[in-house]
Amino acid sequence: MIKLYGVKPSNYYSLAKAILLEKGLAFEEVPTPPSQNEGFLQKSPMGKMPAIEVDGVYISETLAIASWAERAQPEPPLLPPVPVDAAKVIELCCHLKLDVELVARRVLPAAFFGATASDEVLATTEADLDKGMKAVARLFQGSPYAAGDSFTIADL
Ligand SMILES: N[C@@H](CCC(=O)N[C@@H](CS)C(=O)NCC(=O)O)C(=O)O
Numbered sequence: 001m002i003k004l005y006g007v008k009p010s011n012y013y014s015l016a017k018a019i020l021l022e023k024g025l026a027f028e029e030v031p032t033p034p035s036q037n038e039g040f041l042q043k044s045p046m047g048k049m050p051a052i053e054v055d056g057v058y059i060s061e062t063l064a065i066a067s068w069a070e071r072a073q074p075e076p077p078l079l080p081p082v083p084v085d086a087a088k089v090i091e092l093c094c095h096l097k098l099d100v101e102l103v104a105r106r107v108l109p110a111a112f113f114g115a116t117a118s119d120e121v122l123a124t125t126e127a128d129l130d131k132g133m134k135a136v137a138r139l140f141q142g143s144p145y146a147a148g149d150s151f152t153i154a155d156l
Contacts, residue, residue: 052065
């Protein structure tokens with residue numbers, strides 16, 4: 001049985017869970033907060049969630065989990081069959097993760113948890129986010145790689 005480590009408020013945990021659900025793979029959720037404890041670092045080397053366990057092997061990073069799931073359970077596909085199209089879906093995922101989500105994350109504590117962000121952090125985040133959103137918008141123009149006829153990892 002596949003095990004999914006992490007906790008529900010995490011968007012990345014939800015992403016891994018959605019992949020497993022879409023694939024119809026049976027799994028057990030093991031509530032585990034992110035941690036720098038040795039035990040968790042063996043599952044996820046940065047101490048981040050999610051991680052999954054497959055036959056005693058731990059996999060962290062949601063794109064790695066998606067890559068494993070696509071091969072372990074090809075149906076329903078979450079990547080297009082044509083290699084260049086599959087690469088474009090992954091490209092879109094990378095820009096969403098690295099240039100939008102990871103940038104916006106800088107100000108999440110201020111947005112949701114009562115922390116304060118300096119004017120400098122707010123200004124650089126806004127500028128970087130604008131750039132990231134424009135990059136994603138370019139990839140979306142006329143693109144079948146997300147919000148198209150077939151459901152892909154980029155939709156998730
Ligand atoms: N690149 C990672 C990101 C995972 C991630 O950032 N997880 C957050 C929760 S949403 C986390 O565990 N944060 C705790 C920490 O950074 O120590 C992935 O795609 O799985």
